[in-house]
Amino acid sequence: MIEATGLTKSYGSKTAVYNLTFRVQPGKVTGFLGPNGAGKSTTMRMILGLDAPSAGTVTIGGYQYRQLPNAPRQVGALLDANAKHGGRSARSHLLCLAQLSGIPARRVDEVLDVVGLSQVAAKRSKGFSLGMGQRLGIATALLGDPQVLLFDEPVNGLDPEGIRWVRELMRRLASEGRTVFVSSHLMSEMAQTADHLIVIGRGQLMADQPVNDFIEQNSTSFARVRTPDSEEQQREKLVRVLAEAGGQVQQEPEGTLRVVGLELPRISELAHQADVRLWELSPHHASLEEAYMRMTQGAVDYRSTADQRAGLQGQPPQVAGYGPPQAAGYPPPQGGFGPPPGAPAGPVPAGPPVAQPAAASPAPYRPEDAR
Structure with a gap:
């Protein structure tokens, strides 16, 4: 021991x-x-x-x-x-x-x-x-x-x-x-x-x-209820009926209902009385992970955030004043980026059109190019 x-x-x-x-x-x-x-x-x-x-x-x-x-x-x-x-x-x-x-x-x-x-x-x-x-x-x-x-x-x-x-x-x-x-x-x-x-x-x-006691004390069981997807009015009617009977009803993104406070037989009886068809009526018992997350959520020191670079996975956005050299009126560089030596700091007035060779397709943007 x-x-x-x-x-x-x-x-x-x-x-x-x-x-x-x-x-x-x-x-x-x-x-x-x-x-x-x-x-x-x-x-x-x-x-x-x-x-x-x-x-x-x-x-x-x-x-x-x-x-x-x-x-x-x-x-x-x-x-x-x-x-x-x-x-x-x-x-x-x-x-x-x-x-x-x-x-x-x-x-x-x-x-x-x-x-x-x-x-x-x-x-x-x-x-x-x-x-x-x-x-x-x-x-x-x-x-x-x-x-x-x-x-x-x-x-x-x-x-x-x-x-x-x-x-x-x-x-x-x-x-x-x-x-x-x-x-x-x-x-x-x-x-x-x-x-x-x-x-x-x-x-x-x-x-x-014990594990079972930990899960029971740190989680809430609920019933998952699904009505026909095409019958929105029936779903709303069931939500109203269950709420009046003392249930706590939460609509989930996938169209199901999460019901707390009512046993499955009672939910079935209320749906039958309201003449609402059910496609699913199932119990849900919390997992150890759910119970653990609920207990320790206030004790987590290291939390992740949304990636601010997520939008850079496509083509890089054009920022005012920092566009490609052609946008500022410069001719294409011959051996590097930016204006040629001795060029004025501001935009160059547009001159007569100059024949340009066909540009190759730009290489796909990679996030590391911005570092």
Whole structure:
């Protein structure tokens, strides 16, 4: 079991983690969620003794990590898949770690089989893809057959088969009574993998509860209703009837109605009484992603905005006073852009027409040309 009490970490004037208190129970997959910069990686580093807390304590099985006898045999972790010597083969990398921790060499081949890297065990790790590097990092965590495992974004770079394999691996490890603590930004995976959630925002605890309870408390279920697209009056009539019955009705862009506050049988009964045909009447239960976004929307530090250069993907707009040289009355340049040397600063009066060679089609505009 991992237990944090009043855990705090400050870097100068910035507090990355503040007064975190939680427990990670064995026999469960505990998801560790939070926006970028929330303090997840810092918390994991403090659990593993890589960073010293500014205040508070964190223990594993009642001991601080550095007090654990032969810690790699009791705790396995994947924090950075690139934490390896690129010149070593996968097998040599694992064998070096095994020898440092007194782990039998046969265990190296066992974990290479588990993560599916046996066929490339002799290959230098610097040639590994991102997904293969993740598999090697997971093998490193499993090397000591530990009872406590921490994984930071374990599915980065993995293909769908690999993601499914990680999901099943986490659940199998937890079913064996191990403590599994997983940080991830993939809400769909957390919904299928985690039993319990710990959510932090700006370094502070926001939630510590089972997945189903988290979704229920941070979302609203609704009914989706669709009427025939060509019968606008029928839709308006249904909206009025549902609102009079106490429902909250919102029209969605695709023409469906989102109804909150009325059960499906009641909606069907009201539509029947109003003689309105329904093409769809279905329940909608919020996903973990929706619940997570609703809870953490006030704790997001990094928000994107609309791209102001989006309009530059076509031809560049003409700005007054900065048109092509011909627009200002200059003859075509012979070896560069702009007026020839000694030309007056203002527009040149139009003279007799000069025969011009046929101009080639302009090259398509590229955004980088404006930089």
